């Protein structure tokens with residue numbers, strides 16, 4: 001093989017193996033972040049989120065101008081050999097979202113769209129995380145996954161870490177300013193903890209169960 | 225023979241690149257025109273891109289983070305001589321395949337992990353005795369103890385496999401980093 005062929009072989013091989021690392025958690029993270037943005041801002045624009053999703057589907061696409069992302073999505077056929085492959089239902093979700101954006105990538109009719117998005121997110125989480133999503137609210141599970149950047153970064157973590165995901169700032173205060181150490185992170189917002197008398201103990205127990213569920217879901221639904 | 229090419233638009237930056245920091249510290253990192261380079265820990269390819277312009281040979285860039293490797297693949301499509309290898313640097317079986325028996329003239333490693341020395345020793349199986357080896361050592365990834373003490377321990381290990389040609393700390397560009405030039409023995 002000459003140099004050119006060697007380089008081509010490596011590019012193809014890398015693409016093939018990278019694709020195996022682009023998992024369906026991307027679509028969960030996409031909708032989780034949209035719901036998060038909607039909670040934080042009055043009328044956010046979704047250029048950045050659309051770009052992230054577009055690059056999951058077409059990782060090697062070269063944008064001339066990211067402002068055109070909206071037009072790209074309108075034309076998108078969602079058939080990708082190099083990135084994330086969505087099923088029919090997921091494509092419909094994404095299309096629903098895009099069709100409800102104006103050309104500034106802002107949602108046109110928020111009152112109508114937001115509940116639908118939350119429902120779609122919930123369905124996606126339940127579909128790909130059937131074991132862990134019965135333990136905690138789907139949106140919180142989505143947030144846990146998105147805050148560590150994906151399920152692959154999550155399933156190997158010990159339950160003590162799971163318990164504290166989302167409490168990084170409190171942890172930092174604990175270390176740098178000798179404030180009390182945080183007992184819980186995102187899972188604190190789960191109904192189970194909110195209603196519990198002993199919140200520390202309950203959150204520990206929930207984290208223990210949750211990580212087992214997440215591991216099962218990872219191996220059943222994501223691992224190749 | 226060139227050591228680097230400097231253009232106004234793409235300044236080398238010793239604060240982001242260990243290679244450039246070592247160069248600034250006066251180490252001889254000469255790249256010959258036909259050298260093939262095996263680069264472990266390529267990240268998104270900032271330094272790889274610059275080094276690739278010094279040779280007509282192939283620069284094999286190994287990286288194990290998918291997001292970084294995507295950027296590497298993008299880069300390799302724009303340049304002529306970068307072969308991206310999405311792999312763990314510890315997987316010498318796969319990397320052997322990816323090298324297609326190309327003779328490697330320079331092995332460079334910039335992987336700040338706890339077992340960075342073991343990774344280097346393992347990877348040196350991929351190259352011949354004449355290969356020049358550049359090793360960027362981040363002591364903090366190995367131990368929180370005094371960097372000099374870590375360096376001593378690392379050198380003891382390295383001596384069993386390599387000749388140590390030169391050692392230099394990378395202050396002020398990178399704290400608690402050393403750059404070592406080695407050769408097979």
Ligand SMILES: C[S@@+](CC[C@H](N)C(=O)[O-])C[C@H]1O[C@@H](n2cnc3c(N)ncnc32)[C@H](O)[C@@H]1O
Nearest residue numbers: 241265266267270271287288289312313334335
């Ligand atoms: C300090 S950065 C390298 C920066 C790069 N040399 C430059 O100057 O642009 C280290 C890189 O090594 C990668 N890495 C860490 N462990 C690795 C492994 N076992 N195999 C391959 N790459 C690894 C990380 O993902 C990271 O991108």
